[in-house]
Amino acid sequence: MKRTTSFFAMILAPALLLSGCGQGRQAPTVRVGVALYDQSDTFISTVTQQLEQLFQEEEQLRGIKINVSLADGRSSQSVQNEQVDRFLDQGYDIICVNIVDRTAAAVIVDKAQGAQVPVIFFNREPVEEDLRRWEGAYYVGSKADRAGILQGQLVLDAWREDPARLDRSGDGVLQYVMLEGEAGHQDTLLRTEYSIQTLTAGGLSSEKLQSATANWQRGQASARMTQWLEQLGGAIEAVFANNDDMALGAIDACLAAGMTAEELPFIVGVDATPPALEAVAAGTLKGTVRNDAAGQARSIVDLSCALLDGQSASSAVTLEDGKYVWLAYTAVTAENLEQFRQAQ
Structure with missing residues (x-):
């Protein structure tokens, strides 16, 4: 990827200058586009809620505005492609894609590469060959x-x-x-x-x-x-x-x-x-x-922030084969239920 300078530092500097001048102007905004295969899916809804919460925490930590925009593909790859196009056309800084058709990622990867915008696929794994088309494409999920x-x-x-x-x-x-x-x-x-x-x-x-x-x-x-x-x-x-x-x-x-x-x-x-x-x-x-919804969301946010900071992906998450962040599955029964209910 060509982004070698910390994006957060680039947008934070003018914000600090503005606050010092007492102009009362708003800090710049980082825009994150999240394209979902179907927002009505219970698990995807859970991941999305976690994502929004964690990006809000990063927003407060960094003192900037992070705008997370959700798009529901309604199980249509053509609809989702149009939504990703809009994110890119509107200059979003990073896009996260829960892809409808795992065999159709090449189009999204190529468009993200053309715009030099990192793309993080999650929960629905793209074909490996498509993910490897560009160094700025990653996957977060479980086996x-x-x-x-x-x-x-x-x-x-x-x-x-x-x-x-x-x-x-x-x-x-x-x-x-x-x-x-x-x-x-x-x-x-x-x-x-x-x-x-x-x-x-x-x-x-x-x-x-x-x-x-x-x-x-x-x-x-x-x-x-x-x-x-x-x-x-x-x-x-x-x-x-x-x-x-x-x-x-x-x-x-x-x-x-x-x-x-x-x-x-x-x-x-x-x-x-x-x-x-x-x-x-x-x-x-x-x-x-x-299926670790909180872990997937945390990994997506950590990976996003590292890429926007101009850092390597591996500095924020554990990568396998340079592309994959794998979260572990855990069996849940009545015997160990409480630890998972408390973690919600």
């Missing part, structure tokens, strides 16, 4: 296969502890259904694959009764689960959901069908969103995998 492994381990541990709790049919085989995110999305594929692979590696036989795409959405998951309950009844012993919103949708369907919390299948999700943690506390969600 999707690890989420699948931990989710599978939650079920495997519960089976080993008390097989009868899950094995309602008594056949020694776990009958499950799978609620999947977007078709073809990397998180969908890896979370699905590795959750079941973990069961197999642990010696647990399993049988998939049904699987369907619910696009990360609670309502769609509830509709799917309602259909399966009508078809399969009590044969469903476990529900794997690629995220918490879909897990909560499955719970909604079960409760609407008249089940008590004790009668629900063993349902697990991913993200550890606030509503999901409440469901764990209630005993309807048996476990989830914490």
Whole structure:
């Protein structure tokens, strides 16, 4: 990147001069554009809230104005491309992108490079070749296969502890259904694959009764689960959901069908969103995998400030392969729930 001088220092100097002259003029503004794939997604909303809070703290610390502008792509890559174009055309200083289509990052990277504006992708990982097109492009997120492994381990541990709790049919085989995110999305594929692979590696036989795409959405998951309950009844012993919103949708369907919390299948999700943690506390969600929203937001802000300060990215965050900031997943159950609820 060509930005070698501290951007914060460049804008802060005239602000100090103005205050010294007693003109009462406002300090200059740093503009941060945040392009979201879908702002209604519970996890993305949580990350966004954390981002806004942390940038406000930086604003107070530095004595300048940091303007964070959010744009909702509404699950359309063409809409998101237009939003990124507006950020660049209006001279934004850094852009953060939760990309709609992970295979479409090249266009955004090339435009950011042309404008010499750093771009930080987060939570939805671009194709590696696209990210490597320019040194000013980075990614902050978590490895999707690890989420699948931990989710599978939650079920495997519960089976080993008390097989009868899950094995309602008594056949020694776990009958499950799978609620999947977007078709073809990397998180969908890896979370699905590795959750079941973990069961197999642990010696647990399993049988998939049904699987369907619910696009990360609670309502769609509830509709799917309602259909399966009508078809399969009590044969469903476990529900794997690629995220918490879909897990909560499955719970909604079960409760609407008249089940008590004790009668629900063993349902697990991913993200550890606030509503999901409440469901764990209630005993309807048996476990989830914490996707570190606060950690992602903190890394994005630290990386943004380092780049605007003219510092190397590695001075602010731990980078892997010069491009990636990886946050760890953590399994959440009723036993360790409180530490995560307190961290909200």
